[in-house]
Amino acid sequence: MQGNSSWDRQLVEKSIDSLQDKPGALLPILHSIQDQLGYIPSDAVPLIADKLNLSRADVHGVISFYHHFRSKPCGEYVIQVCRAEACQAMGSRQLEQTIKQTLGIDYHQTTLDGSFTLEPVYCLGNCACSPSIRVNDDIHGRMTTSKFNQLVDKMQTVAVEVQ
Amino acid sequence: MTHSPLKTVAEQAIRVYVPCDSAALSVGADQIATTIKALAAEYQANIQLVRNGSRGLFWLEPLVEVETADGRVAYGPVQPEDITSLFECDFLSGDPQHPLYLGLTEKIPYLAKQQRLTFQRAGIIEPASIEDYTAYQGFIGLKKALAVGPQAIVDEVKQSGLRGRGGAAFPTGIKWQTVLDTPAKQKYIVCNADEGDSGSFADRLVMEADPFSLIEGMTIAGIAVGANQGYIYLRSEYPHAHQMLNKAIAVAYQHGYLGNHILGSDFSFDLEVRLGAGAYICGEETSLLESLEGKRGLVRAKPPIPAIEGLFGQPTIVNNVLSLATVPIILEKGAAYYEHFGMGRSRGTLAFQLAGNIKQGGLVELAFGISLRELLEEYGAGTLTGRPIKAVQVGGPLGAYLPEHQWDTPLDYEAFMQIDAMVGHGGIVVFDDKVDMLEQARFAMEFCVEESCGKCTPCRIGSTRGVEVIDKIRAGDNIQANTVLLTDLCDTMTHTSLCAMGGMTPYPVMSALNHFPEDFQPTNPKTGGC
Ligand SMILES: Cc1cc2nc3c(=O)[nH]c(=O)nc-3n(C[C@H](O)[C@H](O)[C@H](O)COP(=O)(O)O)c2cc1C
Ligand code: SF4
Ligand code: FES
Numbered sequence: 001m002q003g004n005s006s007w008d009r010q011l012v013e014k015s016i017d018s019l020q021d022k023p024g025a026l027l028p029i030l031h032s033i034q035d036q037l038g039y040i041p042s043d044a045v046p047l048i049a050d051k052l053n054l055s056r057a058d059v060h061g062v063i064s065f066y067h068h069f070r071s072k073p074c075g076e077y078v079i080q081v082c083r084a085e086a087c088q089a090m091g092s093r094q095l096e097q098t099i100k101q102t103l104g105i106d107y108h109q110t111t112l113d114g115s116f117t118l119e120p121v122y123c124l125g126n127c128a129c130s131p132s133i134r135v136n137d138d139i140h141g142r143m144t145t146s147k148f149n150q151l152v153d154k155m156q157t158v159a160v161e162v163q
Numbered sequence: 164m165t166h167s168p169l170k171t172v173a174e175q176a177i178r179v180y181v182p183c184d185s186a187a188l189s190v191g192a193d194q195i196a197t198t199i200k201a202l203a204a205e206y207q208a209n210i211q212l213v214r215n216g217s218r219g220l221f222w223l224e225p226l227v228e229v230e231t232a233d234g235r236v237a238y239g240p241v242q243p244e245d246i247t248s249l250f251e252c253d254f255l256s257g258d259p260q261h262p263l264y265l266g267l268t269e270k271i272p273y274l275a276k277q278q279r280l281t282f283q284r285a286g287i288i289e290p291a292s293i294e295d296y297t298a299y300q301g302f303i304g305l306k307k308a309l310a311v312g313p314q315a316i317v318d319e320v321k322q323s324g325l326r327g328r329g330g331a332a333f334p335t336g337i338k339w340q341t342v343l344d345t346p347a348k349q350k351y352i353v354c355n356a357d358e359g360d361s362g363s364f365a366d367r368l369v370m371e372a373d374p375f376s377l378i379e380g381m382t383i384a385g386i387a388v389g390a391n392q393g394y395i396y397l398r399s400e401y402p403h404a405h406q407m408l409n410k411a412i413a414v415a416y417q418h419g420y421l422g423n424h425i426l427g428s429d430f431s432f433d434l435e436v437r438l439g440a441g442a443y444i445c446g447e448e449t450s451l452l453e454s455l456e457g458k459r460g461l462v463r464a465k466p467p468i469p470a471i472e473g474l475f476g477q478p479t480i481v482n483n484v485l486s487l488a489t490v491p492i493i494l495e496k497g498a499a500y501y502e503h504f505g506m507g508r509s510r511g512t513l514a515f516q517l518a519g520n521i522k523q524g525g526l527v528e529l530a531f532g533i534s535l536r537e538l539l540e541e542y543g544a545g546t547l548t549g550r551p552i553k554a555v556q557v558g559g560p561l562g563a564y565l566p567e568h569q570w571d572t573p574l575d576y577e578a579f580m581q582i583d584a585m586v587g588h589g590g591i592v593v594f595d596d597k598v599d600m601l602e603q604a605r606f607a608m609e610f611c612v613e614e615s616c617g618k619c620t621p622c623r624i625g626s627t628r629g630v631e632v633i634d635k636i637r638a639g640d641n642i643q644a645n646t647v648l649l650t651d652l653c654d655t656m657t658h659t660s661l662c663a664m665g666g667m668t669p670y671p672v673m674s675a676l677n678h679f680p681e682d683f684q685p686t687n688p689k690t691g692g693c
Pocket of ligand 1: 326327328329330331332333335355358359360443444445446447448449481482483484486487662663664
């Protein structure tokens, strides 16, 4: 995903235009941009600030406050590992080490081939089937190392087919 | 049903239920649904596949149900490789021979012993089907509300004794009275669907299994205080709940349960879902309002309370999902009916959520007053690993860790406060004897570092210092002096933080230290000690 093509600009402007009249429009706008691009390009910040009559610092301050918003492109699959208590009780600390090793990255990093981004998350609401991870919008419960490896194999096959 | 009237009963499609709740999906429910459909075609069985919500018996998910003449029969947990044998056993006639056969769903002891009020429809109905909802008493409360008007609604909620289910347990009716009594052109109903507490999933279950109950509850709140705009502030970690809510809201608009002139009355109400963005503190009501206004989620100082100056400075009801979703049944059945459940000042039922290292994890709705031990043993059936339970954290990441001698305390807001613990949202997380309580104490501080809004020093800086001091204790560095320091730090955070984030982080930390002191000693085998 490229940072500042004119196409991005159009998409960003469209998002802003369609949402700016909502009360408290900033979060919906940021969500809309990130949903489409996978992140919020730094070039979008002045555009948003201008349309909403905010300072760039305001907009940047909001983006950086929330864990969900990203200022850099992400991988094709965003993998969130739950680090909260119910998952801890079922061995998530061990699981997260294995996942980091398997993918060869730490939290907030993306694999070199652009396939996977790894993020921590504090509870997915699947605590009765812990440990849990989320891959894009799918939650996976009762996770084990071997189940995770199968999942990665499957995603890698799909990623290759798409290219 | 869509069968032709000419067909005989024997030819009617058999209803088969496969949940589409995210817990069921997380353990493969979609694949189960697809496989059942494929095999039904192969076996030439005439089935109608229904995607219901979950009953909350998550340890049995994916739970497949078949409608028989005697009622719905359950099989679970079903794996894809079980489906051929299910068809061979003729599970479509409710055959009891299959090893996964559980009998009539309603008779499964875990479910049969519950007192389901808020969750009466969960898992029974198709979540976004308004026909199903109305077939199960849906919108009766709303019709009553329209008939009796604002003050009578607020009185009913007050008399029911309902207290906020989001954690702080403030009486819901009193909050509504304040908003009703505050004159303003514009008022708002805000549903707190941030459900940030780990170990809790009851809000999610309502939104995914019975979203109309929340929509109805919010509409009634709007009628009660004269608000025509509602927002559901939903955490971004819940993509399925997001889809289901949007679907249900669209259906409600189509059928005149939202929008202008609801059910032909003078009352209009609009409802919109707004997504949060992964910040625990945005579950705190004033921080949530800042976030809804498009700002960083910094906690506001109170007063003014949101009931007087809330969203965009207007009088606002902020209530948890369960508080709002419980209002319809209170109006339908009356305050007295609701109030007769419970004990002391904790009236009605609470959705206890069994999670973590537990054999039978899931949602258990019961009147207040049951003990933790009963929940852990009778419903939870002990740990999944089969080892003894060592500690139980109740009430989310800011809740205390309870050792065995406290498990007989009745679950009641006041009784828990007396033992320096909290019921909170009703989340119960179980740990076996392998848990290292020093590590859990450290995590509580680390979580506060990660999630503090940063507005006040005791929380922002104190939590960072807390992690450091615990690390020193783990390293065996001046254990005694550092333990005193940790206690002192917790004391400061408790008394000088602006909100419960900094103010209650000491609960998990101090309960770990006080009840499990052996894990803070240099001999602690789990940390290696020194
Ligand atoms: C740090 C913090 C996090 C909170 N998180 C939530 C939450 O996720 N959901 C919720 O309903 N209430 C949460 N609350 C409580 C809310 O501030 C508020 O009391 C509640 O939404 C009021 O609704 P109720 O009266 O229906 O419980 C939180 C409070 C604090 C201090
Ligand atoms: S206690 Fe923490 S979260 Fe609460 S206002 Fe202070 S800094 Fe913010
Ligand atoms: S604690 Fe991991 S899903 Fe809730």
